[in-house]
Amino acid sequence: MEYIAACDTDVGITKKINQDSVCIKTAKTNTGRAALILVCDGMGGLSRGELASAEVVRSFAEWFDRELPFELPEWDWHTAAHNVISRLRRLNAKLVAYGRRECLQLGTTATGIIAVDSQFMTFHVGDTRIYKVSDKLSQLTDDHTFVNREVKLGNMTPEEARTDPLRNALVQCIGVTDDVFPEVKLGDLENGVNYMICSDGFRHVLTEKELFEELSPKKLTTKADMQKQLRQLIDTVKDRDETDNITAALFRPEL
Template sequence: MNYLVSASTDVGIKKTTNQDSLTVKTIETDNGYFAFAVMCDGMGGLQKGELASATVVKAFTDWLYMNRNRIFRENMEDSIIRNEWEQLVKEQNRKIMDYGRRNGVSLGTTATVMLLTEYRYYILNVGDSRAYEITEEIRQLTEDQTVVAREVRFGRMTEEEARQDLRRNVLLQCIGASGDVYPDMFFGETKKDAVYMLCSDGFRHQITAEEIRSMLNPSVLLDTGSMKRSEEYLIDLNKRRMETDNISIVTIRTF
């Protein structure tokens, strides 16, 4: 499996600080290539949300480089990734909470992490950043950890009601602001000639799933230039529709 990767971020039309942090990488080992991406949406006063999101991105990036050869050398079962990533999240949660207590501030971050190998994808999610798989169709791979998403899952609210509800941005948990954090994990088969996309919630509030699919499907994203242009078009579309949050996206094209 080979990969093309791209990423774009924008502070948006209202905020003065971009509290989103992200990374996307392709890594070569003796046994093949894989792709890795992290999307974190920080929250907190001043630049503290940016600190929380950047801290978690760095922690997962450090994990990647410490384990890059082991990922292919060993049979990386789902349970191994789950245990290591869950432990990493718990450590970062304690670290950020301790920082907040010492400095008298409240801060936290979402996290969506994706590892793509030739045959399998691994995703961790805390909060309401998302991962998608885009082919001829668009499929959300993660579940939002929000009040309204929980209500929809329990049948107490429709999708349309959730989009209009004032609580749509209220998280059930995030890293650094919850006593205990329980990440969701998702696993599946990596598809060839597909696009895998991570985004902060600011990227998706003002645009539809069909608009995302039409601009980010694999027949459109043929090289890194077209990937960047499509990302920037959708970011600009969000801004024209008055999205006030930071707006961030990562795309990975398999071939």
């Protein structure tokens, strides 16, 4: 079994600071393969969003390096899901407390994949998305946004949601409110499928057809392919005048 992964990030064409943070870690241990792929989008309208996103990435990266090796021999996915939710809630409480103490507003999305051998878990707070690219494009996460909630309640159509002034307003993120309810899902990895995590700045001006065609697992089979294509898509996004930071990561299991 092999894991192939790549990522890229860009400050974009208007902002002075890149508030996105991204992390890719893979390891081969005595008990098998493991991987962490994480994208955090610091809140552009809040001060110190880059601090919030970096803190979440730092916490999960340290867990992968220092704690995961001792957890793998007795790995249990339900325990792992409980631990991820607890970590996100602790990070939320820490950032909320820091913001109140320093009179700052800071927040971040947190969306990632943890893979161990042939299985994986997604964890998600906010509107950063995970897609599976196989013979079709499938969105694996549910946007924690005001408009998505209204669409589900039947108060708004998907067409109205795309142009609503509050389309970027989050109802959940890390570091803003006292309560956070992470979305966690378990699944089996599919051989030769590309999994993609991206901030909203990456996907805003790209169609689903473009995402499917440009990130096709038949087209991207190596890390070099992935890296080159992510940069080309980021350049396309910038050419289309996207004003946000732009970040994406690709993960491909070869079972």
